[in-house]
Amino acid sequence: MSLQPAVLGSGISRGRRARNRAAVVLVYLAVVAAAVPLGFVMAYLIEQGGRVLTFNFLTRDIPVSARTRGPGMGPAVVGTLLITGAATAMAVPLGVLAAVYVNEYGKKNRLAAVIRFLADVMAGVPSIVMGLFIYTVWVLRFGFSGFAGALALGCLMLPIVIRSSETALLLVPNDLREASTALGARPSRTILTVVIPAALPGIVSGALLAVARAAGETAPLLFTIGVVTTTNLNLFDGTNTALSTQIFGNATQPFPGGISRAWGAALTLVLLVFVLTAIARVIARRFTVR
């Protein structure tokens, strides 16, 4: 509801009017202050990245030397999809079921409150610490692999999935649960056939946002996946690479070939994240039962 103040000619002093106008100008300036750097980032991204983004770029192997000009980033694209996919496959079911426990079974009891609190704590763990953790616990024993990276990303995604699923489950009206119980369904049946389907848009959109976040993460992958220039489809054996780590590696190189590939990778990554985020918002808006 936008309320327009009725500003009558001589009713407001000049000072007050000036202050009001100044405030409105500042607010618009704030928007501009955010839009301008974003505009620069997007402009460079589209210009530099668009220059190299071709089908070849997305499929050819990464040149062994950063000095080489030319495509591609194929292994990194595959790596990002594989590793993020594996992380999603682990984190989403785990997170949704955890949220189910907290919201449907635990409700107000102490354990649920503790889990909720700890999920918040886990959300605040810096991503580099997740990477260190998986390195000491997994990589030292089993070596670098895409799976180690997926573990680290999964740990990052888990609290996000739990929180968004919990919110989605909370929004499901209690009438549905009561009706289901009244018809004789056991709690598990109620949850599986009534509550989760009703909360599904929120759960899916929250999961997609978590995936978008994980796809862009670099720090957890730094010490867990190693590096490779050819596509490695085996998640459990051998080093792998991802778009984010490739961008990071090329960011400190002075070679134009490597830098232009990094821009291409950056544009690919931003498009990927943007698509996931847009789908998430669309699902949330379109399908949510109000």
Place this chain on the structure above:
Amino acid sequence: MTTHEPHPRRRFAGLASPVAALVALAMVATACGTDETDEATPDGAGQNTVTTVREDPINATLNASGATFPKAFYDMAIDAYRRVQPGVTVNYAGGGSGQGRNQLRDGVVDFAGSDGIVREEDKASYRGGEFLYVPTVAAPITISYNLPDVRDLQLDADTIARIFQRQITKWDHPTITALNAGVRLPSSDITVAHRSDGSGTTEQFTRYLDAAAPGVWTLRFGSTVEWPSGTQAGNGNQGVAQIVRSTAGAVGYVDLSDALAVGLQVARVKNKAGRLVGPTLEAASAALAGARVNADLTYNPLNADGADAYPITAPTWILVYKNQTDRNKALAVKSFLRFVLTTGQTLARDVDYAALAPSLQERALAQVESIVVPGA
């Protein structure tokens, strides 16, 4: 409880702008993209006589990491080696000598590149037992600088030490002008660039200063050193090169290959014999010629005697365990190292690295043969 079905048209209203923007973005991006096809291939690859013995095809993946100093050479060697043994994939990750030694020690890589030597007390912690030093190439460590109007900067060990210790902070300091008669040096600040990661290049550079400027250099030597405040740090030789290239008035220590590839200016340094020598491969070979080689094939060409020797010539090795555990990997490692020490040596020059002296090359090949392959 009621459900609102949004009006069909309104349902899609919110979709139109973001989806359209996205599609437009993607179309513009792919339409504007072109494949840059001027791939730089090293000259001479495949044209030289191959002196390697004919081998059976091997299937293996080798993971390695370590020194960024020889990385350009290893990258080229890996590329060329793929033509000899297409079934072997070698991944050399860089990351600095410290990282390579560390990861070899932990057993997460199959071999490591290192410009520096492992301390005696650390050897016991290497999980695979005894490891070998295999020398591969050598190259000058350049003193790269960014002063567009100064074509030929001349320095000596004392001055370099003072600059990197921030005792000299401006380019027109009397000590520098004294070494560069007739050159107009600007009065701007010197920005010192060094390594942020554990680096064999740092170790060799600081060893040189420790030997050549004993009274002046106080920071000792090592793969990390306590640089004074007010300096900049970069990741890898390439990171330092990037800083020097993008900052006017910067100076840093960078391997020759990266300095030339980035187009940095390099200084001439006064060697032990008192002559000013530039960082060329000939001068590096001159420094290698006189170096004494130890039994384990470590050697020190820094601050070498010889009128034509470049004083900051650095060695580099590949560290590999003598007793291998995986048969395929062992065969692959030996094959790759043999390649580096034979065909690789003829290609080194193309990426600005100095090949080993023939006597050292023979000893290195013998070292590679001593690697034990299990299940033979």
Place this chain on the structure above:
Amino acid sequence: MSTLTTTEPPPPLAPPPALGRRSSLGDRAFRVGALACGLTVLAILALIAVATTREAWPAVSDQGLSFFTSRRWAPSVEIYGSLAFVYGTMVTALIGLALAVPVSVGIALFLSDVAPRRLRRPVGALVDLLAAVPSVVYGFWGVTVLAPAIVPVYDLISDLTSPIPVLSTLFAGPSTGRGLFTAGIILALMITPIITSITREVFDTVPGAQKEAAYALGATRWEMIRAAIFPHSRAGMVGAVMLGLGRAMGETIAAALVIGSSPQITANLFASGDSMAAVIANQFGEAGGLHRSALIGLGVQLFLLTIVVNMAARVIVARSGKYR
């Protein structure tokens, strides 16, 4: 609640499912499964805490209190003091906040009150886009585009402030473009969406009646904001700011690329520095023994700091909800 009015007797309900052992077993299994998933959160967090603390202990016990108080970090002589990194982390985070908070509050005000209806969605999309860009892309853009381009700006500022006493130390030149302030700018870009979205939610909870009352008394828009929105939202805004602080402190990659990687405690904001997360990212690969342990110790320290900030923020935000 809908009421059913029928004229005929309702059809007989299906008999309730047999309460056999089988179905209750499946039901119990599901419950146990859900509980187990909930417990994995505890397990993982406990494992993180235990593993990292155990790895960090050798360095912290070896260095003693100086681990937290010394500004000297020298792996070559096995001296590890975290103060310079804590300084870098806090300074860059605070610079990020100083730049992001006014912008975020402004955008939140725009979205909740000032914007004409048709501008609301594009600006909302703008904020979403800011949030969608991964941190490594911001860092990459920062080091390739922003850092070189901002050097003339820094030089200009340092020239302008050189006669003014305090400011001349804060903004001394010359600079390479990589340093504390540039890292602060990148962090500001990254935390703006979080602060904006929470602040906007808080602004939206201001009762319409209060806003109308302000207008009815003859207030201009700005006066209404000051009278109705800000007082109501104070706690929420503080919470949002602290969440942004927590996020800025934990940010690794974007800061690592532009901060200069030179640990030092300096008042010159244009100079280079180093942060806890950045030094871990840079040095961990090569570290062994006590060095690695010290880096993990930095990680634990960072973890604890961000926990404290995040928890305080949540308490404050939660309490503001009760204001309704």
